[in-house]
Amino acid sequence: MNIGEIAEKSGLPAKTIRYYEDIGLVMPNRSQNGYRHFNDTDLHKLTFLARARTLGFSIEDCRTLMALYEDETRASADVKDIATQHLDRIDDKIAQLQSMRETLSHLVAECAGDNRPDCPILNDLAYHRE
Amino acid sequence: MNIGEIAEKSGLPAKTIRYYEDIGLVMPNRSQNGYRHFNDTDLHKLTFLARARTLGFSIEDCRTLMALYEDETRASADVKDIATQHLDRIDDKIAQLQSMRETLSHLVAECAGDNRPDCPILNDLAYHRE
DNA sequence: CCTTGACCTTCCCACTACTGGAAGCTCTAT
DNA sequence: ATAGAGCTTCCAGTAGTGGGAAGGTCAAGG
Missing domain, CATH: 1.10.1660.10 (Multidrug-efflux Transporter Regulator; Chain: A; Domain 2)
Incomplete structure (x- = not known):
């Protein structure tokens, strides 16, 4: 081939x-x-x-x-180890993305999305304090 | 500064x-x-x-x-558009990761993880047919 | 005055896992 | 003979840093 x-x-x-x-x-x-x-x-x-x-x-x-x-x-244990670690990394990433998603979806919901300049999304970016 | x-x-x-x-x-x-x-x-x-x-x-x-x-x-609409598109990308990624997570967690659960060579994880990788 | 150490500067390489493109060779069919 | 598809290598670029070399600058201590 x-x-x-x-x-x-x-x-x-x-x-x-x-x-x-x-x-x-x-x-x-x-x-x-x-x-x-x-x-x-x-x-x-x-x-x-x-x-x-x-x-x-x-x-x-x-x-x-x-x-x-x-x-x-x-030993299948070696394979399982790799897969388990990978699974943990995936879980971390999902958690991180869901945290972003959470914040973003709130902000998007609050934003009027019209032709006025006021925007809660920009306000968060500019004045967010953890 | x-x-x-x-x-x-x-x-x-x-x-x-x-x-x-x-x-x-x-x-x-x-x-x-x-x-x-x-x-x-x-x-x-x-x-x-x-x-x-x-x-x-x-x-x-x-x-x-x-x-x-x-x-x-x-216009706040322009900001909202960017955020919404980003949110969509995040949702896509989460869905993709959760699909991986689903498959992997099943495979990990089925794997004995001992010192024998038989391993459902490797079997999936080698013989998976969609 | 000299030295030390903490800063700062630019520049370049490495990373992940490809992807695109250029220049050029090979094969097949007409 | 030539066109077009398919193959080759090599080079560069992606996102967003991180690491490190080589060297200039500054403030404090002896």
């Missing part, structure tokens, strides 16, 4: 696949013309990566998860 | 304040020795920016919001 084909099959843009090769996540062979040549194992890896990225894992987490996946002597 | 003092008062790192000058968000005067010299207006602007950033507005949003703040003939 050339890069275009595997891009379609894996759902990852060709650019991204080249980038993953750059950072050593996949190592496709090369044809004589210099084109990357991907096999089914590469496709499987890329699909794995695409799924892990969809779940929000960082590239470094993905690297570790792939290594664990390929290590038949792994 | 020198940069150290205003950094402390505004709560922004000196590095960040220099960056904000670079991109034209603040324009402090310079003393004869070349040091930046900030006045109360600068402090007010930086505090405004710090608050806007806390609420998650992008730098470009901040630039627009500051311009509106300084424009006495503004």
Whole structure:
């Protein structure tokens, strides 16, 4: 498979696949013309990566998860640790966003949104005291 | 005020304040020795920016919001539009994170987390079909 | 007067995870 | 022969800092 084909099959843009090769996540062979040549194992890896990225894992987490996946002597505890930490980070982010959301939605609700200049949103930004 | 003092008062790192000058968000005067010299207006602007950033507005949003703040003939509708769009982006992000959270928490719950290799998390990554 | 240490300056690199674009080579079909 | 699609590498840029080098400035102490 050339890069275009595997891009379609894996759902990852060709650019991204080249980038993953750059950072050593996949190592496709090369044809004589210099084109990357991907096999089914590469496709499987890329699909794995695409799924892990969809779940929000960082590239470094993905690297570790792939290594664990390929290590038949792994302990599932190691995988669970990574996932749990990731989950904690997600929870932190959600909490942070919800706090923003809370404040913003109040301000938006209070703002008349007409052609007059008075605006509670700007007042908050200018004079907010924690 | 020198940069150290205003950094402390505004709560922004000196590095960040220099960056904000670079991109034209603040324009402090310079003393004869070349040091930046900030006045109360600068402090007010930086505090405004710090608050806007806390609420998650992008730098470009901040630039627009500051311009509106300084424009006495503004329409509050323009401010409300920016805030509403930002709120929508936040809602999107929260939804995305909660979807990840949902999937991940199930997988984590199913994983034994012991020293055996079998792991539902890796199975999902490797064989997930949407 | 000299030195020390805390400030300040500019400049450049690194980070995350790509994305876009330019210049140029290869393949396929007409 | 040529057009167009697909491939290659390399370079630059994104957002918003953070880290650190190399060097100028200032105030206090000996």
